[in-house]
Amino acid sequence: MKTQFNRRSALARLGATIAGALALPVARKAKAAVQYFLVSSGAPKGYDPKDHKWLICVDATKCIGCGLCAEACKKENGVPEGPYFRTWIERYIITKPKPGSEETRGETLVDSPDGGMHGFPECPVPKDQIEQSFFVPKLCNLCEHPPCVQVCPVGAAFKAPDGAVLIDPDYCIGCGFCVQACPYGARFLNPITHTAEKCTLCYHRITRGLKPACVEICPAEARIFGDLKHLAPDDPLQQFYETHRTQVLKPYLGTEPRVLYAGLDEEVR
Amino acid sequence: MTSQLTNAATEVMPAFTGYVYPNEATAHPIWSVLIVVYPYITGLVAGAFIMASLVRVFRVKALEPVYRFSLLTALAFLLCAPLPLLCHLGHPERCFEILMTPHLTSPMAVFGFVYAWYLMAVLLLELWFDYRHDLVVWSKTESGFKGILYRLLTVGVTDLSEPAVKLDARMGKILSIVGIPSAFLLHGYVGFIFGSIKANPWWGNPLMPIIFILSAMSSGIALCVFNYQVLTWVRRREMNMRCLDTMAMFLFYALVVDAAVEALDWLHRAFAAEEGFQVLQVMIREKLFYTLSVGQALVGTLLPFLLLGSLQLLRRRVPEVVRRRMIFSSAAMILVGVLAMRWNVVMGGQLFSKSLRGVMSHKFDFTGGEGWLMGLFLLILPFIILAMLLRLFLSERLPSSEPGPHSAAAASLP
């Protein structure tokens, strides 16, 4: 007798749960209506992420190492001071081999003081001992198979339909897994918001028809930006990949970066 | 002007040699001491559980006295396992998202479900079926808070008829069998969190989950040995030498397998000497010398191997007191060694740049949310919980209810 009574009350509880579940859609609609009126995103209207495919390419032979891009990026995106960069410039100095060493090259020195955003100090190697020296701008490589997105436990890191790899700052739990998974060091944990951050391709600019800050500011046209779905006949992006032999960074990891580099050396990684 | 600025920049981070990506030049590591504690605790859970399964599944009679004890140990540590992860998050208040919208390609997201499965469907259930008879009896004899707790835990089922008790035993066995792969899964997944990061040559390694499981087994058994000896000392009871010797035997075998596979991993790395090997060598020589060569290899593996190995050969000739001390110190050393191994894995992977051109040094705070103190607290907390669990469920004052194999043993022991 007693068990039956218990069973009945349990069934009643189960029924209440089901009724609650049925009432949910109504509640959600109400919630959505409230959100519609109270929360305005202020985002540009009429932008369809499925109608674009953005891409930045880099012509490393053009980079003069002024660091304006890294500086502009911090300003444009409010990136905190310190070792936090969405884009940066590396300087490579490859020395001549020691006489009689039968090697083709000497040492490779790389630096990026403060991300290169204030330019570079004097070359630490005398000019006559340098075999090769050049600058390489770095940014998110916009991987086709981004490992950072793959490891995000909650779906805060994602690849938008327009090709940008983004982070939802209101959804990121700040676990740091994506920072560890990015082979290019393009991500960091923002010490103020405690969420992961990275290059957004200046998403707030490109959705308004502006160029990303680093592309806008680069005086040497080392960064080429365009929309693969709306290429003009003389589009710089198309000209770039038609006239240059390109390569990507760390291709053996299978991330298939979409950012193409022209004029890289084997030492760059 | 520019040179002044860059000088200032280099002064901020003098702890880096070679080139590291600008984003890697942070003072603190992305994954702090807490992420060292996390796989350590999870490993202890898996190991302690497998130790208990030796009784249920493999019918190792000598270990019966520690069956419940090792299950409770596993529970105490499992309850603490997600805490270090949670404390480490930038936004702990958003942690529910892992369960609400789990991104199934992420090892970390799946861990949430593996954890829930292991805790609720395996460990708690197995304990419940094993304790059900006792809980019903205790809920009648005990009063006050304990009485209420036992009554709650019976979930209102008071049936102690013969078929019901038989069913409990059968369910316990089934859960034990399900539990072994689950324990492997639990800790294998922790290994996979690191092993899946292909960007990092120190972590991205298919052997990682296996190494984690094997080291988990030796550390979990070592924990049971350690706790068992401490508990008999605290309760001033006679030690069951047959049980202790058997635990030491399994500890030795776990250690041998673990050491062999880890050595295989090392050999492979050294022989293949892939792209990142040079920078890894620098790191091992300079940054990880004490934790790797001394902590992991010497203290954690070689010394206990010699101690336990000699006991396997000369058990009869070693007097009991010496044997106890040898086993106790081996267990303690293995516990330290496995902690060092977790440190080497977690910190090692963050000591070199992914540009493979430089190594970094990190700062570790003493206090603060991710400091040493917090890590230490999270290491001690499971022992406190275990002490409470022992008071509630392995107390000497509780009447032993049934002359069955497990509960009788439990009552006879510590």
Added chain:
Amino acid sequence: MRHFRFPPQLFRLVLLTLAIVGAYLVARTLLTPQSFGEYGWYRGSALAEIASRTPVFAGKKACAECHADIAQKMAQSEHKTFSCEACHGANREHAMDHDVVPAKVPDSYCLRCHEGNPSRPSWIKQIVVKDHYGEKCSDCHLPHQPTQSP
């Protein structure tokens, strides 16, 4: 035939499991954001939120709307690839409100690109400051048309 009775402890467990799974499903419907899954495994509204940030750099087009004369001159000079804000700094505030006066470009700013540096590609004109005549760059060079003198 033996009368089958569903074991009471299993019955309770099944109820408990249903309750837990039910609670999870209810929590999931309540706590999953509205737009989750619109484009993929993420909040679709995150796109608009990320895009809602206000730009800091106005862009060359905005400058050319008022300063068409300078823009035209520059288009023929060696500095034709420049964005105005490369030297003048971010000036969206000035573009929105002309009463906001933009900061002056420092004298030595040219050196940021033109100071000799062995890492720079050879196509850019570089000088060694101590071997170069004059004190101020703008004494001899018009920044907007660098090959011409004032």
